[in-house]
Amino acid sequence: MLNAPLDDFSPAELRDLLLAERARREQAEAEIVRLRSTSRIPVLNPNPLMRLNAAGELLFANPAANKLVEEMQTTGPSRVRPQLMHAAAQALRTGEVAHRELLANGQYFLLFTVPVVEEGYAMLYLTDVTAQRQAEQETREQREFYEAILDHLPAVVTVLDPDQRYRYVNPYAEPDPARRRARVGLTFADHCAARNLPLALATRRSQMFERAVRTRELVSWEERWPGPDGQTVLFWVCYYQPVFGPEGVLRTVMCYGLDITTRRQAEARTRQSEAQVLAQQSFTNLVLDLNPNLIWVRDAEGNTVFENAEMKALRRRISELAGIESMEAAMSKEEIQTSVLADQKVLRTGQPLTIQTSIKLANGEVCWLQTVRCPLVQADGAAQVLGVSTDITALKAAQHAAEAAATARENFLANMSHEIRTPLNGVLGMTSLLAKTGLNEQQRDYTAVIQHSGRHLLNVVNDVLDMAKITSGKLEMEKSAFNLCDSMANAAQPLVMQAREKGIRVLATRLRDSCPHPWVLGDSYRLNQILINLLSNAIKFTPAGGTVTMAGHYVAETEDTLTTEFRVSDTGIGIAPDKLDSIFQEFTQAYADTTRQFGGTGLGLSISRALATQMGGHLSVQSEPGKGSSFSFITTLPKASAAARQAALAPLAPVQEAAVRGCRALLVEDNEVNREVAKLLLEGHGVLVDEAASGIEALELFEANRYDVVLMDIQMPGMNGLEATARIRAHADLRRATTPILALTANAFRADAEKYAAAGMNDTLPKPFDEAELLSKLASLIAGVREPLVEVKATATPPVTTPATPAKKTASKPRKAAAPPATPLYDLALLHETAHGSTAFVNRILASFHANTTGSVADLRAALAAADWPAVAAVAHKLRPSLRLVGAARLTPGLAAVEAEAATDAERQAATEGLVAGLEELLAALPAHLNS
Known part of the structure; x- marks a missing residue:
């Protein structure tokens, strides 16, 4: 810069001065450019740079320090600001460069503080070492992790x-x-x-x-x-x-x-016990192989894991007989499937299973096995099936033989009962009529002997039948409300009179004395039968002048049950101690001459004990020869509800015709005679009846009309009654689908009634039916109640009795009396009873019977020629109600023979031929009409 006036300089000096000034300017501009470039270094530095004076005031900060600047400028509490200010003040005080670590906003920084004492400020250089510290922390944690593993x-x-x-x-x-x-x-x-x-x-x-x-x-x-x-x-x-x-x-x-010391020691012990293990294994295998049962193990896939010697022997036998290497190849698909399904059930449920299976061998023999399958779970959790099979072929043969013998016995007893009771009722009935005619004294004596002998024989037959029912498990017990005290007293009353006539004193203790409300549910008839048997025996074996004591005692009760004891004691001949057990055996009496002296079959006590046992009780005896006997039985029966007592006490009212009059019924019956009988009975009481002879025809009428009730026969050609019922129950109209259906069947057994109910039928009526029972059931169904509106008991003529007849035998008679006395070919008593005296009704039935039975005979001949036994059985079943209506009892055994499932072809052929001959004889003898 010039300090003297320009006039003092020469042009040359001025030029030199200008050049020097230019050079300085250019140098200054270059310095400015360098400084500008240098100033970018802190600005572009990615690490924070800050300049603070001694008072901690921020003089400069690059962009990387923005977050720290915010900390410095905040007025609230801060952990970073004091550290930065302290670092700057300490560096200016000491004049030395210092460094330390700083944690700010979750980041680690290495802080270098450089003092510029002459300028009065300090530079703070921060380097971000967060990644390095995190890596060091991870390395430290990893080292600690592995050290912990190695330490433990x-x-x-x-x-x-x-x-x-x-x-x-x-x-x-x-x-x-x-x-x-x-x-x-x-x-x-x-x-x-x-x-x-x-x-x-x-x-x-x-x-x-x-x-x-x-x-x-x-x-x-x-x-x-x-x-x-x-x-x-x-x-x-x-x-x-x-x-x-x-x-x-x-x-x-x-x-x-x-x-590995423990392992080596265990291996040594294992080697030492190998001989014992082998010996035990050999022993176990020997036991399994000597076992007569078949023992095997199969896995979940059906592969055989183990078999004992007996099972291997059976496998060889089956395969050798069939000429096939594999036992499974010689078995049928059904046999294999049964075994597979049983294994799967055991694996699925985890429960043991016992079943009986059969294997048919190539030589025709059938091997029966009873197998117990158990789940077998291995140590690894694999599930297998352990099977132990016992050969029960001989047992099965014995069982079948026993069942066949029992069936033959039942059939024999039933047939003999029918064959004996039918003529016997005829004998008793005709003798009773004969006794009412004018006879002289000798003839009356002869007649009385015939009556007494006939009644005795009838009671023997009744006892045998009762015993047969008990031993075969077919004795059915009723369950109705009754007063136990009154029922027993009423049953004993005739015998009390008989005892007094014999000169025996009778003492009694009523159950009501100890039990004021003896109302129970059970079978009063069978209970009375026990008491009457015991009382009858006491009277029989007690001489005149002796004493018979009856007593009913309260034992215990719960909220739902009543336990009582009835005891009959006498002062009669007594029973020896070694005979007390044998008197309850069938056809057994205490002494060999008992039957000769006192009569009887030896079945009364056996029947009584069986009845007591079946009702949950027990019959016992105490006796001493010459001093008398004491029999007692204890029973526990359900208590009768108040409603059941009221129903039992309510008087029986006759069926009101108004209950069925005007209703519309569909009668489905393929037998024209039965259809005619039912129609006449119903129309006589104001019922509108539509008839159908088959299931198909019934469905057509049902679709076209609305009915209050349907009477449905079971066995019909084409569509049977069960199939027709199923179609009705599946009707689209719910109200029509629930139309009451009454099954009409000749098979009036409980199992059949249960089957019909399961098929959708509301009730069952056996054919030929009682008029009152038919009307009662119809009234109940129309009213929509489960039980009949009125209890109807079929009328039957009981055997004729006299005071000389032992009352015990009277009580042993079956519930329903035997068929009425039959003429050699027919008896129209039931038909006349059904017709209520209407000869027109009888003639219509007779004409219909002739017309339909002639066709049935032709059907039987055709089926016999073709050996079509199912067709024969169907015709026989169809004829059964009609033959009973006309009293053709002689043909009943023939019907049973052709319908029997167990009959041989030869037996069916003989029975069918006899049935055809009997029907032709009946048609020739039976009138087609009666004169009015």
């Missing part, structure tokens, strides 16, 4: 350097921390010398070390160390794993040692 690992772990010196020893190898630290830097040879271990261990380990380094692979070996007591031997297995660096230089060798 139940095995020896050491690390050797290339000179075979310890660099690391885990706590399992050396629990004491001081000794563990002392081993670092020593060799294994030094350790052996310090612990008095065999030097051979060190030599062996050195060799293994060299091998691992040379082969660069894992090496293992086994060592034996002396135990602490100097007697035992410790077994160790050791591993050396060399670790090389990237450049191929050996860095370390990892050593791992595992104590």
Whole structure:
């Protein structure tokens, strides 16, 4: 810059001055550019830069320090601001550069503080070391993790350097921390010398070390160390794993040692017990092979895992008889499927299963097996099936023989009962009529003998039938409400009179004296039968002047049951002690001459005990010869509800015709005679009847009309009654689908009634039916109640009795009396009773019978010629109600024979031929009409 006036300078000097000034300006501009470029360095620096004065005021900060600037400028509490201000003040005070770590906003910084004392400020340089600190933390945590594993690992772990010196020893190898630290830097040879271990261990380990380094692979070996007591031997297995660096230089060798002493000792014990195990296994196999049962094990896939000798023998037998190598190939698909399904059920449920199966052999024999299958779960959780099969072929044969014998016995008893009772009722009936005619004294005596003998024979037949029903399990018990005290007293009353006539004193204790409300549910008839049997025996075996005592006693009760005891005692002849058990056996009496002196079959006590047992009670006896006997039975019966008592006490009312008059019924019956009878009976009471002769015709009428009730026959050609019922129940109109259906059937057994109810029928009526019972059931169905509106008991003529007839035998008669006396071919008594005196009705039935039965005879002949036994049975079943209506009892056995499932072809042929001949004889003798 010029300080003198320009006039003082020459042009040359002025030029030099200008050039120098230009040079300085250019130099200054260059410096400005350099400074501008240099000033960008702190601005572009990714690390925070800050300038603070001694007072902590922020003089400069680059963009990377923005977050720190915010901390500096905040007025609230801050952990970072005091640290930065303190660092700047301390650096200016000491004049020295300082560094430290700083945590700000979750980041780690390395802080360098540079004082500029002459300017009065300090520069703060911060470097972000967060990633480095996190890596160090992860490395530290990883190291701690592996150290924790090594510290708790139940095995020896050491690390050797290339000179075979310890660099690391885990706590399992050396629990004491001081000794563990002392081993670092020593060799294994030094350790052996310090612990008095065999030097051979060190030599062996050195060799293994060299091998691992040379082969660069894992090496293992086994060592034996002396135990602490100097007697035992410790077994160790050791591993050396060399670790090389990237450049191929050996860095370390990892050593791992595992104590296998327990395993070696267990192996030694196992080897010592192998002989015992083999002996036990041989013994077990011997027991299984000598077992007569078939024992086998199959897995979940059906593969056989084990078989004993007996099972293998059966397998060989089956395959050899069939000429096939595999037993399964010789079995039928059904036999195999039964076995497979049984195995699957055991595996699915985990429960044992017992079934009986059969295998048909190639020679025609059938082998029956009863097999118990049990789930067998192995140690690995695999489920298998253990089977133990017993050959029950002989037992099955005996069972079938017994069943056949029982069936034959039942059939024989039924047939003999029918054949005896039918003429016997005729004898008794005609004798009763004969007794009412004018007879002289000798003839009356003869007639009385015939009556007494006939009644005695009838009672014997009744006892035999009762015993047959009990032993076959077919005796059905009723369950109705009754007063136990009154029922027993009424049943005993006739016998009391008989005893007094014999000169026997009778003493009685009523049940009501100890039980004021003896109303129960049960079978009063069978209970009375027990009491009457006991009382009848007491009177029979007690001489005149003796005493018979009857007593009913309260025993116990619960909220739902009543337990009572009835006792009958006498002062009669008594029973010897060695005879007390035998008197309850069938057809057995205490003494051989009892029947000759007193009569009887020896069945009364057997029947009484069986009845008491079936009702949950027990019949017992106490007796002493010459001093009399005392029989008692205890029963526990359900208490009758108040409603049941009221119903039992309500007087029986006649069926009101108004209950059915005007209703519309569909009568489905293929037998024209039965259809005619039912129609006439129903129309006589104002019922509108539509007839259908088949199931198909019935469905057509049902679709076209609405009915209050349907009377459905069961067995019909084409569609039977069960199928027609199913179609009605499936009707789209729900109200019509629920139309009441009454089954009409000749099979009036309980099992059949249950089957019909399951098929959708509301009630069952046996054919030929009683008029009152038919009307009662119809009224109940139309009213929509489950039970009949009125209890109807079929009228039947009981056997004629006289005071001389033992009352015990009277009580043993069956519920329903036998068929009325039959003429050789027919008896129209039931038809006349059904017609209510209407000859027109009888003539219509007779004409219909002739017309339909003639066609049935033709059908029987055609079926007989073709040996079509099902067709024969169908015709016979169809004829049964009609034949009963006209009283053709002689043909009933023929009907049963052709319908019997167990009959042979020869028996069916003979029965059918006899039935055809009997029908033709009946048609020739039966009038087609009666004169009015």
